[in-house]
Amino acid sequence: MELIFEKSQPGRVSSAHLNHFSGDFKDIPEHLLRGGLPSLPEVSELDVVRHYTQLSTRNFSVDTHLYPLGSCTMKYNPRAAHCLASLSGFLNRHPYQSVEHSQGFLACLYELQTTLAEVTGMAAVSLTPMAGSQGEFAGVAMIQAYHQSRGDLNRTEMLIPDAAHGTNPASAAMCGLQVREVPTTSAGDLDLAVLAAMAGPKTAGIMLTNPSTFGLFERQISEIAKIVHQAGGLLYYDGANLNAILGEVRPGDMGFDVMHLNLHKTFATPHGGGGPGAGPVAANERLKAFLPLPMVAQERAGFRWLNTADCPQSIGRLSAFMGNAGVLLRAFIYTRLLGRSGMRRVSQFAVLNANYLMQRLTEVGYTVAFPGRRAAHEFIITAKPLTLAYGVTAQDIAKRLLDYNCYAPTVYFPQRVPECLLIEPTETESKQKLDEFVEIMATILDEIKHNPQLLKQAPLKQVVGRLDEVKAARELDLSLISD
Amino acid sequence: MPFIPHTSQDITQMLSVLKIKELKQLFEEIPKPLSRNQPFDLAEGESENLVTRLMQEREPKVQPGSHFIGAGAYEHHIPAAVWQVASRGEFLTAYTPYQAEASQGTLQLVYEYQTMMARLLGMEISNASLYDGASALAEAVLMALRLKAGKAKRIWVPQTLHPAYRQVLKTILQPYKEFIEEIPFLNDEGYWNPQSLKNRATEDLAAIIIPQPNFFGVLEEVDALTNFAHQQGALVIGVVNPIAMALLKEPGKWGEKGADIVCGEGQPLGIPLASGGPYFGFLCCRKTFVRQLPGRIVGRTHDSQGRTGYTLTLQTREQHIRRAKATSNICTNQGLLVTAATIYMSLLGGRGLQNVAAVSHHHARLLQESLTAIPGVVSVFSRPIFHEFVIRLPMPVNEVLKQLARQGLEAGFSLVEDYPQLSDCLLVCATETKTQQDLLRYQQCLEQCLNNK
Numbered sequence: 063m064e065l066i067f068e069k070s071q072p073g074r075v076s077s078a079h080l081n082h083f084s085g086d087f088k089d090i091p092e093h094l095l096r097g098g099l100p101s102l103p104e105v106s107e108l109d110v111v112r113h114y115t116q117l118s119t120r121n122f123s124v125d126t127h128l129y130p131l132g133s134c135t136m137k138y139n140p141r142a143a144h145c146l147a148s149l150s151g152f153l154n155r156h157p158y159q160s161v162e163h164s165q166g167f168l169a170c171l172y173e174l175q176t177t178l179a180e181v182t183g184m185a186a187v188s189l190t191p192m193a194g195s196q197g198e199f200a201g202v203a204m205i206q207a208y209h210q211s212r213g214d215l216n217r218t219e220m221l222i223p224d225a226a227h228g229t230n231p232a233s234a235a236m237c238g239l240q241v242r243e244v245p246t247t248s249a250g251d252l253d254l255a256v257l258a259a260m261a262g263p264k265t266a267g268i269m270l271t272n273p274s275t276f277g278l279f280e281r282q283i284s285e286i287a288k289i290v291h292q293a294g295g296l297l298y299y300d301g302a303n304l305n306a307i308l309g310e311v312r313p314g315d316m317g318f319d320v321m322h323l324n325l326h327k328t329f330a331t332p333h334g335g336g337g338p339g340a341g342p343v344a345a346n347e348r349l350k351a352f353l354p355l356p357m358v359a360q361e362r363a364g365f366r367w368l369n370t371a372d373c374p375q376s377i378g379r380l381s382a383f384m385g386n387a388g389v390l391l392r393a394f395i396y397t398r399l400l401g402r403s404g405m406r407r408v409s410q411f412a413v414l415n416a417n418y419l420m421q422r423l424t425e426v427g428y429t430v431a432f433p434g435r436r437a438a439h440e441f442i443i444t445a446k447p448l449t450l451a452y453g454v455t456a457q458d459i460a461k462r463l464l465d466y467n468c469y470a471p472t473v474y475f476p477q478r479v480p481e482c483l484l485i486e487p488t489e490t491e492s493k494q495k496l497d498e499f500v501e502i503m504a505t506i507l508d509e510i511k512h513n514p515q516l517l518k519q520a521p522l523k524q525v526v527g528r529l530d531e532v533k534a535a536r537e538l539d540l541s542l543i544s545d
Numbered sequence: 546m547p548f549i550p551h552t553s554q555d556i557t558q559m560l561s562v563l564k565i566k567e568l569k570q571l572f573e574e575i576p577k578p579l580s581r582n583q584p585f586d587l588a589e590g591e592s593e594n595l596v597t598r599l600m601q602e603r604e605p606k607v608q609p610g611s612h613f614i615g616a617g618a619y620e621h622h623i624p625a626a627v628w629q630v631a632s633r634g635e636f637l638t639a640y641t642p643y644q645a646e647a648s649q650g651t652l653q654l655v656y657e658y659q660t661m662m663a664r665l666l667g668m669e670i671s672n673a674s675l676y677d678g679a680s681a682l683a684e685a686v687l688m689a690l691r692l693k694a695g696k697a698k699r700i701w702v703p704q705t706l707h708p709a710y711r712q713v714l715k716t717i718l719q720p721y722k723e724f725i726e727e728i729p730f731l732n733d734e735g736y737w738n739p740q741s742l743k744n745r746a747t748e749d750l751a752a753i754i755i756p757q758p759n760f761f762g763v764l765e766e767v768d769a770l771t772n773f774a775h776q777q778g779a780l781v782i783g784v785v786n787p788i789a790m791a792l793l794k795e796p797g798k799w800g801e802k803g804a805d806i807v808c809g810e811g812q813p814l815g816i817p818l819a820s821g822g823p824y825f826g827f828l829c830c831r832k833t834f835v836r837q838l839p840g841r842i843v844g845r846t847h848d849s850q851g852r853t854g855y856t857l858t859l860q861t862r863e864q865h866i867r868r869a870k871a872t873s874n875i876c877t878n879q880g881l882l883v884t885a886a887t888i889y890m891s892l893l894g895g896r897g898l899q900n901v902a903a904v905s906h907h908h909a910r911l912l913q914e915s916l917t918a919i920p921g922v923v924s925v926f927s928r929p930i931f932h933e934f935v936i937r938l939p940m941p942v943n944e945v946l947k948q949l950a951r952q953g954l955e956a957g958f959s960l961v962e963d964y965p966q967l968s969d970c971l972l973v974c975a976t977e978t979k980t981q982q983d984l985l986r987y988q989q990c991l992e993q994c995l996n997n998k
């Protein structure tokens with residue numbers, strides 16, 4: 063499809079957006095002014111609406127397709143949350159608007175803080191991190207600040223399982239910590255003996271996802287907490303997989319000291335084609351003094367922002383204003399729609415769907431990575447036997463799924479499992495939709511056995527075929543050169 | 546059950562496939578002592594009808610034309626078409642385009658965005674977005690430190706930079722805090738005077754940060770500052786307002802060689818104020834720096850039949866591949882806001898964007914003139930401005946703000962807390978959204994308030 067620039071005609075302008083201008087800019091010295099107009103498209107409003115509407119149809123999305131992308135929790139995003147957070151008063155409120163005129167907005171944030179503390183079993187919550195990785199950064203910085211506040215200055219290492227999300231080691235490194243990888247056993251559990259040998263006076267803490275990225279509940283979590291705490295370290299919980307345990311077990315009760323939540327996963331805010339997310343951070347009594355600012359407090363006179371004077375030990379600010387406030391409102395609305403019982407059902411049905419799908423795919427003939435274990439909200443199948451027998455890879459299966467109008471699961475993560483597909487159906491898909499997916503996967507298995515070449519060529523029915531990624535990286539073309 | 550479609554028959558069938566009797570058995574791997582038996586201490590859920598009522602009651606009241614706060618977030622008119630199209634489910638409910646063939650809409654759009662930002666700022670390349678302006682600046686500084694590979698580490702941060710941005714730098718650059726040096730501004734001019742640099746030791750200087758316009762709305766001498774930094778072998782990081790760049794000299798042309806890295810807050814490009822977010826941060830740089838550029842990047846390529854397509858590229862910089870050695874921990878960024886900004890820039894074009902900049906500038910100058918005509922109100926800085934300015938008031942600023950707020954007027958941003966030397970000063974902004982009547986009303990309300998003191 064043509065680029066918007068290629069639809070440009072010199073002199074064409076969408077003039078409804080031109081304001082009357084009677085001034086000048088003689089007060090600005092010549093050397094501070096721009097020489098000419100920026101070279102942007104010259105198109106009509108209809109050109110723009112048509113171009114981007116057509117582009118949108120070249121996307122798969124939750125609204126249009128099954129989207130079982132593991133680790134990303136692509137559940138239905140309720141329209142009410144989007145519409146109500148977009149009421150004009152919320153959209154037009156300036157971040158520095160007076161507290162007196164913002165009590166309703168602050169009430170929403172305060173109640174969301176309280177709700178998230180309750181569902182995680184933590185003492186306090188700061189909503190400000192703008193995505194999971196910023197929440198991780200905040201949590202790790204809080205752990206460092208805690209050790210420093212006690213004069214415990216030599217804790218320079220963060221322990222991280224080899225199966226962890228890549229953001230975990232990247233966040234620890236950004237905070238200036240050394241990353242030490244802890245191996246996992248073939249059963250998918252953390253290797254306790256190795257952990258016990260690694261934990262010591264240099265240990266700042268450990269970062270864990272539970273259920274792990276294998277889609278398995280870490281059964282030894284209490285022992286892990288004991289080992290790390292006894293060594294003087296703290297426990298960070300990566301909330302990416304919280305959709306598996308809401309109401310069944312809380313990170314605070316498992317022994318975690320600090321954690322983040324991904325509101326764009328568990329709390330159903332739209333993923334937006336790659337954000338915005340929101341990654342609130344929650345902490346127990348020991349760490350809550352270090353939470354990032356701003357936060358909202360409730361007093362007799364009403365709600366107000368907490369500042370550095372209130373929280374002198376805070377690690378500080380992570381965004382210019384209040385983080386992704388609009389995402390927080392959407393999550394708040396979702397919690398009000400679900401309430402106490404609805405919140406618990408989320409995980410019951412997310413886990414039911416994952417286990418049902420895992421069982422059905424096993425019956426069809428796919429190989430599950432951890433047979434005999436209960437799946438959490440997601441599970442892994444490995445294409446390794448198919449690679450050996452027919453030369454078909456996980457990537458080939460992913461691409462073929464697109465031809466059946468189904469977005470692909472996450473592939474090649476976690477790296478520990480060869481040729482893996484990480485599948486997360488979420489609770490908002492019906493049994494009938496899962497059965498359809500099983501049918502598609504059965505058809506694909508048949509194609510693998512009888513016509514493996516077909517999968518190598520997939521996708522065949524999309525607007526483009528498999529793209530040359532090597533060329534993209536070697537001959538970088540990142541923007542259209544001006545003519 | 547909100548958003549869970551299962552019928553009781555579905556549940557029975559699914560449990561029987563799993564050979565279990567009740568949902569509780571799905572969680573049997575959770576150790577008994579940890580397993581939670583009591584319900585959450587939360588209210589029960591409510592219907593969409595009642596939640597709608599709640600949000601309508603809580604919605605802030607904002608009268609059109611009544612607020613004059615800028616300070617890093619700016620009210621501009623957003624054409625209706627922007628969010629009508631950006632809110633389409635195909636944009637709204639997709640995710641990071643890992644499967645390129647099923648994500649060409651988002652990918653081509655990001656390629657167009659990268660092109661527009663590079664052209665607007667006069668830079669060679671752009672990434673696909675970061676979280677916001679402040680965190681983008683922190684990433685720009687980290688990038689500069691990597692480019693200097695530990696050989697030079699000092700970063701000059703002018704106090705004319707947004708105070709919240711400086712706070713974010715302190716948080717995110719905690720491991721480098723001893724190398725961050727704040728540079729004071731000249732009190733009567735409100736800018737970073739290049740003359741003041743001559744006597745400052747530049748040993749170990751890695752980069753300087755130049756805001757344009759700066760936090761006070763004042764224009765910096767970008768050419769002289771850029772040349773000075775380059776003479777010292779330091780990198781130049783520009784922090785700019787993207788709307789202003791349609792009127793002011795683009796960073797790629799600053800001084801002899803242009804800025805090296807440019808970042809800023811993308812909010813003015815079609816993103817609603819929305820209490821501070823979600824916005825998006827932009828980041829552009831020289832092409833030779835691309836391997837140190839954090840965040841997603843989209844490249845153009847083709848498939849085996851020669852059809853043009855777009856894909857995420859250079860992923861070996863990123864956390865999901867490089868882990869602890871990645872350029873940043875960023876994963877999810879601000880895709881939807883980039884979608885809106887791309888549509889906004891297409892609708893306005895170069896001419897529309899410059900019109901918004903020029904009218905905003907004009908309105909700010911008119912307001913500055915009329916407010917400083919009130920006895921006792923003076924303009925604090927003498928330098929040229931973009932669309933914001935600082936005035937000194939003859940009574941305590943916070944008292945004035947409170948009184949005007951009672952009349953529904955949000956009069957500006959008080960500088961009391963961030964700049965002790967500007968304790969009786971107010972930062973005021975006017976953009977193209979204000980009418981002559983709005984400007985007049987502000988003057989009348991302020992005059993009345995000061996007369997009643």
